[in-house]
Amino acid sequence: MPLMISDATFNADGSLGFNDNGHAGLWGDVIMVNGVPWPTMKVKPRIYRFRVLVASITRSYRPTLSTGDPFYIVGTDGGMTPKVEAVQSWRQGTAERYEILIDFRKYKVGQMIEMRNLSNKNNVNYANTNKIMRFQVVADSGSMAGSISAIPTTLDDGGSPNPELGGLDVMKLTPDMAVAKRILRVKRQNGEWTINDETWEDVEASGFSRCFANTQPYSVEQWTITNESGGWFHPLHIHLIDGKIIDRNTNGGKPFPWEGGPKDVFYAGENESVTVLMQFNTGAHNGGRYMVHCHNLVHEDHDMMVQFSVGDSQNNDPVSSDYPVVDTTPMNSYPPVYRPGLAAGT
Ligand SMILES: [Cu+2]
Known part of the structure; x- marks a missing residue:
């Protein structure tokens, strides 16, 4: 459910x-x-x-x-x-x-x-x-088909993505596999929400070419998201990857008990650091640019988003994709006003 x-x-x-x-x-x-x-x-x-x-x-x-x-x-x-x-x-x-x-x-x-x-x-x-x-x-009724009779203690975590291409089971990644370590500092500065002192405005100003990291397809990296502020929390979303949390500074160096599976959003709480192993499984894509952003949508809008590249960074050029239609509907208008260019299939 x-x-x-x-x-x-x-x-x-x-x-x-x-x-x-x-x-x-x-x-x-x-x-x-x-x-x-x-x-x-x-x-x-x-x-x-x-x-x-x-x-x-x-x-x-x-x-x-x-x-x-x-x-x-x-x-x-x-x-x-x-x-x-x-x-x-x-x-x-x-x-x-x-x-x-x-x-x-x-x-x-x-x-x-x-x-x-x-x-x-x-x-x-x-x-x-x-x-x-x-x-x-309410009273029980109907078939028990599909019901389980005991709480399981272990589960199959789903195996590995694209094993024929070198995709590894994310929950079996280990720090020695990492070919690079990076730090992502999330911060409020100069009236903006920033990641490593940058915002999406910097990416726009570069013609969408600026990347904070250039990774290779199927390489494994270790990223630490660090929030040195006591005043804010940021659920940081990394596109493309599934990550395995291996360290939390506020939990004695271990993930929280609920974080024992593949993650793509990482809660960077106040004065917290969280360290994640990930593999850049590009699958059918040859690479390209992928976003990292805070998933507090207000932070994302103002302007807490950056990008990294995998392999050939000229792939998946966002500038060549369909340009959005500017929707001037007031935020609180309901029912929503559908506008030309926003219809299904366009
Ligand atoms: Cu945020």
């Missing part, structure tokens, strides 16, 4: 409100799951598997159950976790995905189990942003 968690503010007429707090972020006072404010889901007394996506503009979450019972982490952004971890809560920022099991078998019919939000540092909270949704247990 997919659970897409987001937040929003609404104007009195029901339209969406927008306030990016001076480019810091948007924090809504209404929490929605799959577009519904604080929903109740009926569940049978069985084990359920949920894929959780945070689709908020800015807000990050720390889900927990009102019963104090654990979640079982079985998957991350790009695949399954080789080892299943039981956690009381986990931290999830925009665009991160976590797959969890909840065991409803021990609860009574009629019981309500709330999924709450413990929040994280530097989120702006309101009266009810500590609640996400709830589950109501």
Whole structure:
């Protein structure tokens, strides 16, 4: 069952409100799951598997159950976790995905189990942003086909991408395979959000040729994302790759327990460093340029995005692709106004 968690503010007429707090972020006072404010889901007394996506503009979450019972982490952004971890809560920022099991078998019919939000540092909270949704247990019925009868302890993490081309299983990457180590410093400076002192404006000014790194297809590298600020968190998204987190300075040099699978969004919390191994599996592409950006969409818009190249950096030239049509629809207009050039298939 997919659970897409987001937040929003609404104007009195029901339209969406927008306030990016001076480019810091948007924090809504209404929490929605799959577009519904604080929903109740009926569940049978069985084990359920949920894929959780945070689709908020800015807000990050720390889900927990009102019963104090654990979640079982079985998957991350790009695949399954080789080892299943039981956690009381986990931290999830925009665009991160976590797959969890909840065991409803021990609860009574009629019981309500709330999924709450413990929040994280530097989120702006309101009266009810500590609640996400709830589950109501109903009598079991129907076939047990497809159900599992026990919480697994280990999983197949999905194998390797394009093994015939040299694609390795990301969860089996080791630091000695890395041919380069790089540091990505995420920072607020001169009124801009920057990565290694640069923004997408610098990339634009270079005619989209500027790259902070030139990597080779199927090479392995080790990147450390470091956030020396105490005031901000950044869920940094690296395109193309799946990464294996090998170090967190705030967790004794280990990944957090929920980070044991392939990741492509890396939560760089306040004063945190996170180190990731990755392979540049270009697959059917011959290479080209790929983006790295903060997935707080307000930060991304102002202008926290840079690019790296793999192999021939002239491939996938973004300048030669279709030019976007400028949409002047106000942010809070609903229903959306469809404009020529934005129709499906163009
Ligand atoms: Cu950010």
